[in-house]
Amino acid sequence: MATMLKPLKVEGKPWVEGAQRTAAFVEQRLSQAGTALCEGIEAGRLSAGRFLKRGRLALEDGAARAGRQVKRHPGSSIAIALVAGAALGFLAPRLIKR
Secondary structure, three states: OHHHHHHHHHOOOHHHHHHHHHHHHHHHHHHHHHHHHHHHHHHHHHHHHHHHHHHHHHHHHHHHHHHHHHHHOHHHHHHHHHHHHHHHHHHHHHHHHO
């Protein structure tokens, strides 16, 4: 142990240079990590924006298709709505009791 401490005392402060190199290395890595984090956040934001835009367009397309279907086949649309309402009216009380 004494041999390891001797160079520190005899040569002055060689450990300072090592500490400075280590600090520069850590600073460089932190800078790279910060850049990667910012790029990841930006990519996530853009991806979420595209996802919301596609979802909105799909919803608008589905609403337009439903409107066309009701205009083309009003009788079957009313029958489907009646059956769906009856099914919900029949199942809702049973599901609520549980």
